[in-house]
Amino acid sequence: MSLLLRNARIVGSGDAPADILVGGGSIAAIGRGLSGDESVDLEGRFVVPGLWDNHVHLAQHALAQRRVDLSTTTSAAQAARLMAEAFRDTPPVAGLPLVGFGFRDGLWPDAPSAALLDSYVDSVPVVLVSGDLHCCWLNSIALARFGYGGHATGILREDEAFPVTAALQDVPDAVLDAWVDEAAQAAAARGIVGLVDFEMADNIPAWSRRFAAGFDSLRVAAAAYTEHLEGAIAAGRFTGEVIAGTDGLLTMGPFKVLIDGSLNTRTAYCADVYPGLEHSDRAHGILTVPGDELTALMIRASAAGLLPAVHAIGDEANRIALDSFEVVGCRGRIEHAQLLLDADLPRFAALGVAASVQPEQAMDDRGVADRYWAGRTGRAFALRSLLSAGAELLLGSDAPVAPLDPWVTFAAAIGRSRDGLEPWHPEQAISAAEALAASTNGRSRVSAGDAADLVVVEHDPLAVAADDIRRMP
Structure with missing residues (x-):
C-alpha cells in the first residue's frame, strides 16, 4: 500500500510543488506525475522532516498536566495560597498527597518553608515540585511521609528531592x-x-x-x-x-549521568559564586558527581556501547564533563550546556560531543540568569557560539520544564524573546534553517529513501517570524 502526497512544497527545496510517494515506511520517490494506491492533496502546504525532541521526561510531563499549575507564581505566599485553593476545590484522593508543579523561586521576595506551607495546608501531605525538577517544597506531613521529618526548611534539592519525585510517580x-x-x-x-x-x-x-x-x-x-x-x-x-x-x-538511548543541579535552584556548578550564597556550602552550586567518578562511569558505559549523556549546566560542570570526555576518548552528549567558558566552546567539536540545549529555558530563566550569572550571560545558552565553533547542536524542551512543542523550541532558538520582551542576547540566536537541522535527527530536508517521518504545516518555517512560529498550525 502506497500513499501519494500531492502538491507539497518541500521546505528548503524551492517553492515549486512536488508529489511525495510514500510506501513501506519510507519515501519512495519525489517528483511530478507520480501515482499511488491512495492520495492526499496537500494544496501547497509545506513539508519538513519529522521533528525530534532531544530531551524529554515524558512520564513527568504527563503527570505535570494533572498537578496544580504553579508556573506563574511570583512569591512563596502565592504558591502556598494556590495549593490551599486547590485543596479546597479539588482535594486529593484519601491517602494521596496534593501535588503542585512549576514554581521557580529564584526571584521570589519571600522564602519558601515548611512552616509557611503548613500555615495554608496542614491536614494532608503537600508537595510542590519546581519547574526545573531539581527541587521539592514539602509541608510537615509530607516531610514525615517521605522520610524527612524534622527537616529544617522543607526545601529538598537535588539528590534529596529525586526520591520524592520518583515516589510521586507511583501510580x-x-x-x-x-x-x-x-x-x-x-x-x-x-x-x-x-x-x-x-x-x-x-x-x-x-x-x-x-x-x-x-x-x-x-x-x-x-x-x-x-x-x-x-x-x-x-x-x-x-x-x-x-x-x-x-x-x-x-x-536504546544514551547513558545519562547528572553532575550538577540547575540555575533556578542555584545548584548548577559554576566557577563563580552565587550572589547571596557566598558563605553557603553551595556557594558555587553543587557538583553531584566528581570528575574521577564521572570518568569511571563513562569508561564503563562507553566500553559497552552506551553513549554517555552528561547533565551539566554550570560552566565549571561543563568543563569537568568535557575533561572526562577527553580522558575517555568517546563521543557523546552534554545535556543543557547552559553556561560555558569561552575556552570550552571549541572542545565540543574537537571531542565529538554534541550540545543538547533547550532554548525555551533561556526565556524562562533570563531574569534569574541576569541576577545570578550577572556579567556572564553572553555565554549562556550560547547557540550561535556553539555552532560557530563547529559543535553539533541538538534542540529539545526538557518537558515538563518547558512545553513539549517543537515550534516553541524553534521560536526561542531563532528569536531569543517571548512575551513582548526585547530579545535576550540576540547575538546568540541561530537561523531558522539551523534550528530545523538541530530538530530533525540529522535530516536537513525531505529526501527520497528517507524514513517517511513527515510533518505538514501551513507556513514555511524558514520564512515565518519567531513570534508566529510559536503558533505554527
Whole structure:
C-alpha cells in the first residue's frame, strides 16, 4: 500500500510543488506525475522532516498536566495560597498527597518553608515540585511521609528531592501509560515524531510494556541512568539498539549521568559564586558527581556501547564533563550546556560531543540568569557560539520544564524573546534553517529513501517570524 502526497512544497527545496510517494515506511520517490494506491492533496502546504525532541521526561510531563499549575507564581505566599485553593476545590484522593508543579523561586521576595506551607495546608501531605525538577517544597506531613521529618526548611534539592519525585510517580502502570499515551499523541499533533526519554526510571521495560500494549505515536530512544547501568550492560544493551517487539520504534538511548543541579535552584556548578550564597556550602552550586567518578562511569558505559549523556549546566560542570570526555576518548552528549567558558566552546567539536540545549529555558530563566550569572550571560545558552565553533547542536524542551512543542523550541532558538520582551542576547540566536537541522535527527530536508517521518504545516518555517512560529498550525 502506497500513499501519494500531492502538491507539497518541500521546505528548503524551492517553492515549486512536488508529489511525495510514500510506501513501506519510507519515501519512495519525489517528483511530478507520480501515482499511488491512495492520495492526499496537500494544496501547497509545506513539508519538513519529522521533528525530534532531544530531551524529554515524558512520564513527568504527563503527570505535570494533572498537578496544580504553579508556573506563574511570583512569591512563596502565592504558591502556598494556590495549593490551599486547590485543596479546597479539588482535594486529593484519601491517602494521596496534593501535588503542585512549576514554581521557580529564584526571584521570589519571600522564602519558601515548611512552616509557611503548613500555615495554608496542614491536614494532608503537600508537595510542590519546581519547574526545573531539581527541587521539592514539602509541608510537615509530607516531610514525615517521605522520610524527612524534622527537616529544617522543607526545601529538598537535588539528590534529596529525586526520591520524592520518583515516589510521586507511583501510580498504577495502566494509568500512567494511558497518560503517557495522551501526552505522546499531543506531541505528535505538533509535529514530533520521536524523542529521547530521560525519565529517571528503568525505561526499556516501561517502554517495552507500552509498545506491547499498542503504543505507536512516536519513536522513542530510552535512556539509562547510573542505577540501571549494570543491568543494561548485563542485558547487552547499546545505544541505537532496536528493541524487539516494538516495530522498530523503540531504541536504546544514551547513558545519562547528572553532575550538577540547575540555575533556578542555584545548584548548577559554576566557577563563580552565587550572589547571596557566598558563605553557603553551595556557594558555587553543587557538583553531584566528581570528575574521577564521572570518568569511571563513562569508561564503563562507553566500553559497552552506551553513549554517555552528561547533565551539566554550570560552566565549571561543563568543563569537568568535557575533561572526562577527553580522558575517555568517546563521543557523546552534554545535556543543557547552559553556561560555558569561552575556552570550552571549541572542545565540543574537537571531542565529538554534541550540545543538547533547550532554548525555551533561556526565556524562562533570563531574569534569574541576569541576577545570578550577572556579567556572564553572553555565554549562556550560547547557540550561535556553539555552532560557530563547529559543535553539533541538538534542540529539545526538557518537558515538563518547558512545553513539549517543537515550534516553541524553534521560536526561542531563532528569536531569543517571548512575551513582548526585547530579545535576550540576540547575538546568540541561530537561523531558522539551523534550528530545523538541530530538530530533525540529522535530516536537513525531505529526501527520497528517507524514513517517511513527515510533518505538514501551513507556513514555511524558514520564512515565518519567531513570534508566529510559536503558533505554527
